[in-house]
Amino acid sequence: MGKRSILFALPAFIIYSALLIVPILLAFMLSFTSWTGYAANPIHYVGIANFIDLWKDEKFLHSIWVTLRLVLVVTLGSNALGLIFALLLNKSGKLTNVFRSVFFVPFVFSTVAVSFIWSSIISYTGVINYLLGVVGLETWQTDFIGNANHAIWSISIIEIWKTVGFNMVIYLAALQTVPAELYEACTIDGGNARNKFRHVTLPMIVPGISISVLMSVINEMKQFDLVKVITDGGPGSGTETIAYHIISQAFGYNLLGYSSAIALVLFVAVVLVSIAHLSITRRFEVES
Amino acid sequence: MKKWLSVMACSLVAFTILAGCGSNSNKNSSASPEAVSSSPATSAASEAPKADPVKIKWAIFETDNFTDALWQSIIDSFEKEYPDIQVEKVLMTGDSRPQFLKTLLAAGSLPDIMLDPAELAKIKDVLAPVPDDLLANFEDGSVPVFNNQKVLVPASKQLRSATYYNKKMFADAGITDVPKTWDEFLAACEKLKAKGITPLITAGASDVWATSFGYWVNVVNPEVEVWNANFNADLKSGAAKWNNPVITDALQKWQDLYKNGYFDKGSLSYSYSQASAEFQKGRAAMMMDGSWVAPSLDKGNLTxxxxxxxxxxxxxxxxxxxxNYMAVSNSSKNKDAAFKFLKYFLVDNKDVYLSYIKADGLLSSTKEPVTYEMGPVQTQFVDSLKGLKLVDEITKLPGDNALPTGMEDFTQKSLQSILAGAPISKELDTWDDQYKKLSAATAGN
Amino acid sequence: MRAGRSTFFIRMILLVSVVLYAIPLYLSIVNIFKTTDQITLNPFAIPSSLNLDNLTYVLNNPNVHLYKMYLNTLIIAVSATLLTLLFTAMAAFYTSRSSGKLSGILHVYFIMGIMVPYAIVYIPLVIIFRDFHLIGTLHGLILVFISGNIPFAFFMYHGFMKTAPRELEESAAIDGAGQFRTFWQIIFPLLKPCTTTTAIFIGLSMWNDFLTPLLIGQVHTITLGIYTAIGPHSTNWGQMFAFVFFGTFPVVVAYLFAQKQFVSGLTAGALKG
Known part of the structure; x- marks a missing residue:
């Protein structure tokens, strides 16, 4: 087979480098300055001052906490539900297809649409409080987004609702990789449904779990949209995620250097988490 | 590095092949059906054909009051008078107009004329100095000075806020007269609450500004002005701090109102328009809100x-x-045409000007006042101001003592936290820190 | 007996989850056709008549430029998706078929992008775009979308091609066809299944993105337009749902078409297995 011309990779390489890699390098350089973004202002080099300020910035520290909660709750929720739904829907049939669609359609919606649909449900005068009123539980009526603690849970649940279809599809695909002979062998050995799941299904879908969990983790670490539309980080700064903090520092306060520093920290965190995740799952795959 | 990435890639192969790559006969990929007919990308560039008349761009925003049709009628009227100038609207998208303009500034593509440009005036040389013969038409004291330059045109005047109340609820609670002192106000709240009526409502959720707007303008700002009329200047020189007894006390009262259950429980989860709708539906007896509410109450005949x-x-x-200011970009190639447009719209043609101020219940800012007939609530609003002193608003003050860019947004976020129960003094300390940080940034270090 | 009971339980669980999942979808459809008062009275009720006021309100709203927003979004999503697919397929063809050190480096280089939090890129992009006068232009936004979606698309294509058979292209090479012709006539059509899935994912993400057009483009896409327009209408749920409807129905329709491919892809896999 002859050598492939490197020209094939050229268009993608140019666009990708110019608009993704170069910006990252620029952000890296900006993070050592106190630039505010106006061309007329000179750019001052401030060393690692931005990176030191970070750890004194209570809002940033709080945003880490918010983001961690989101990552944890959504990754667990979306993957557990996604796997359960996939197991239940892993057969053909008309109704199965309809059910799959119901779970997947929310993933097709834009965050903006999802946010507005849900705001009608969780608003203080919304559907949930309406239902509580109908059954006479007025005292249970809750302020689902006006309180930071409730708001993070609300956002997590909405995000799970939106993303579960995606995880389900990955798990469905992974389940199809399990050869039917293995199940037969397990049945012959006298295994019941639980044995089948533990000793056949689970080990075979480790790659699927790995990808699905990693995608959830990475996406939630970058979470911005939902928070922006539903609470705008509020009440106060109660639900500001790291990505929200980055955008507001840059586009709200014009602290571009500082914002770039936070973004860089987030980038490194995502890379580290990905490496850690993949080395863990690889060990799993080897063991099973 | 490479190894783990290939692990990642390999594991996705399974997903790729099975999730969707098993089918061969797809004719409906989600994005492609229209590809042929829409000739991508090229049609974008042809949106702005070059023509002989001078073309200027005008950044506008749209609300229920300021509609696309209203702005267009202003433009039409102008273009009839000046056929050699064409005005094109640029709609400011997103939820923050200052942010929109700042993005365009960073892009080097500011429109020639802008609504709401006050944030840009804080940055040197961004806006064009306004000719004196245009400024001469406006009220005394209406033209702010930034770095010895007059770059803003005071297009109209807006009364800020007051407390709206539900007359029927007041009567039900046995309140015969509107409160004149803080104690009377508290007593009224107590009476309402005793009757099972929620006294106050405000907004929250993603409308951060709306949570504190009414209380800040109604209570905090006047108390600060009584205490120190030069607060902004002192803040700048370092003689005053945000964390001072007056602001702390004013905010403490606010927090207490919330803690004591005088505010509707859902307040922090309503959007602004939701909160005003709930108020009009009778969910609470009072709402501190902007002057723009008065004309809309009149319009709805809500007596x-x-x-x-x-x-x-x-x-x-x-x-x-x-x-409300308007301004012309300093980088505009057609400043003359742009100022001609502003002069025509704000000064020369009284009908056009009237249609603009009437739409949003604004007051004229011209030396020669332009008036229109107001409804009962708006009249009551204007009457209630008789004998009162007009004071500056700390967060809105234009000119050299203006707050640095972004500071107002910051205070509004923090105020939302405070209403939700954050410790006041600690929050105000963050205001002082942020003020220093943003002042340094705005000054270009 | 036992088996019967457990299937019954499984069916119940499934049914309850589906109903819970479908409620928001149901609400957002039926309430388009009701007035606010009717919604407040009972959000779950089936509309007594087909009241189209909310939909016509959005259509006739002078502040909503639906046609222009659809056109912009369509131009951007379609051309950016097509170009991303083409460029990435080419790049993946090189990296999956060349065994040199360079192709290994390129592989890592492209895939790395998946981990980039996009927030990091916005500020520098604004700076770059300013110098090239790309802000607010459709082609500028298209370029951004291409660059942002290359990593994921590359991830998909590279994996797919690694496992794809090579006999065809080898025989084409023997025929003496040029590399680019081989790619265009033989390889690219072979990638169709992968292209479909990838197109769905990246097309969706472009259609639904509101932050990128907001911060970099200031281009009126449908999602951004709905976001801007909906604010004052959050009190009127009927109108709000009508806005949501206009923002989402094209992608839902697109999905319902593509869903067949999705499902048949899955079943095909099952049969093979």
Whole structure:
């Protein structure tokens, strides 16, 4: 087979480098300055001052906490539900297809649409409080987004609702990789449904779990949209995620250097988490 | 590095092949059906054909009051008078107009004329100095100075806020007269609450500004002005701090109102328009809100509502008003045409000007006042200001003592936290820190 | 007996989850056709008549430029998706078929992008775009979308091609066809299944993105337009749902078409297995 011309990779390489890699390098350089973004202002080099300020910035520290909660709750929720739904829907049939669609359609919606649909449900005068009123539980009526603690849970649940279809599809695909002979062998050995799941299904879908969990983790670490539309980080700064903090520092306060520093920290965190995740799952795959 | 990435890639192969790559006969990929007919990308560039007349761009925003049709009628009228100039609207998208303009500034593509450009005036040389013969048409004291330059045109005047109340609820609770002192106000709240009526409502959720707007303008600002009329200047010189007894005390009262259950429980989860709708539906007896509410109450013929000036610990002392500014970009190639447009729209053609101020219930800012007939609530609003002093608004003050860019947004976020129960003094300390940080940034270090 | 009971339980669980999942979808459809009062009275009720006021309100709203927003979004999503697919397929063809050190480096280089939090890129992009006068232009936004979606698309294509058979292209090479012709006539059509899945994912993400057009483009896409327009209408749920409807129905329709491919892809896999 002859050598492939490197020209094939050229268009993608140019666009990708110019608009993704170069910006990252620029952000890296900006993070050592106190630039505010106006061309007329000179750019001052401030060393690692931005990176030191970070750890004194209570809002940033709080945003880490918010983001961690989101990552944890959504990754667990979306993957557990996604796997359960996939197991239940892993057969053909008309109704199965309809059910799959119901779970997947929310993933097709834009965050903006999802946010507005849900705001009608969780608003203080919304559907949930309406239902509580109908059954006479007025005292249970809750302020689902006006309180930071409730708001993070609300956002997590909405995000799970939106993303579960995606995880389900990955798990469905992974389940199809399990050869039917293995199940037969397990049945012959006298295994019941639980044995089948533990000793056949689970080990075979480790790659699927790995990808699905990693995608959830990475996406939630970058979470911005939902928070922006539903609470705008509020009440106060109660639900500001790291990505929200980055955008507001840059586009709200014009602290571009500082914002770039936070973004860089987030980038490194995502890379580290990905490496850690993949080395863990690889060990799993080897063991099973 | 490479190894783990290939692990990642390999594991996705399974997903890729099975999830969707098993099918061969797809003719409906989600994005492609229209590809042929829409000739991508090229049609974008042809949106702005070059023509002989001078073309200027005007950044506008749209609300229920300021509609696309209203702005277009202004433009049409102007173009009839000046056929050699064409005005094109640029709609400011997103939820923050200052942010929109700042993005365009960073892009080097500011429109020639802008609504709401006050944030840009803080940055040197961004806006064009306004010719004196245009400024001469406006009220005395309406033109702010930035770095010895006059770059803003005070297009109209807006009374800021007051407390709206539900007359029927007041009567039900046995309140015969609107409160004139803070104690009377508290007593009224107590009476309402005793009757099972929620006294106050405000907004929250993603409308951060709306949570504190009414209380800040109605109570905090007047109390600060009574205490120190030069607060902004002192803040700048370092003689005053945000964390001071007056602001702390004013905010403490606010927090207490919330803690004591005087505010509707859902307040922090309503969007602004939700909160005003709930108020009009009778969910609460009072709402501190902007002057723009008065004309809309009149329009809806909602006769149950009245308005009064909010008493503070110093009684009822002052009110504030803000000018709505317009400006011309300094980088515009057609400044003359742009100023011609502003002069025509704001000064020369009274009918056009009237249609603009009437749409949003604004007051004229011209030396020669332009008036129109107001409804009962708006009239009551204007009457309630008689004998009161007009004071500056700390967060809106234009000119050299203006707050640095982004500071107002910051205070509004923090105020939302405070209402939700954050410790006040600690929050105000963050204001001082942020003020320093943003001042340094705005000054270009 | 036992088996019967457990299937019954499984069916119940499934049914309850589906109903819970479908409620928001149901609400957002039926309430388009009701007035606010009717919604407040009972959000779950089936509309008594087909009241189209909310939909016509959005259509006739002078502040909503639906046609222009659809056109912009369509131009951007379609051309950016097509170009991303083409460029990435080419790049993946090189990296999956060349065994040199360079192709290994390129592989890592492209895939790395998946981990980039996009927030990091916005500020520098604004700076770059300013110098090239790309802000607010459709082609500028298209370029951004291409660059942002290359990593994921590359991830998909590279994996797919690694496992794809090579006999065809080898025989084409023997025929003496040029590399680019081989790619265009033989390889690219072979990638169709992968292209479909990838197109769905990246097309969706472009259609639904509101932050990128907001911060970099200031281009009126449908999602951004709905976001801007909906604010004052959050009190009127009927109108709000009508806005949501206009923002989402094209992608839902697109999905319902593509869903067949999705499902048949899955079943095909099952049969093979």
């Amino acid at each position: 149950d509502f009245g308005v009064f000036q909010q008493p503070t610990k110093d009684g009822i002392t002052s009110y504030s008003a803000a000018f």
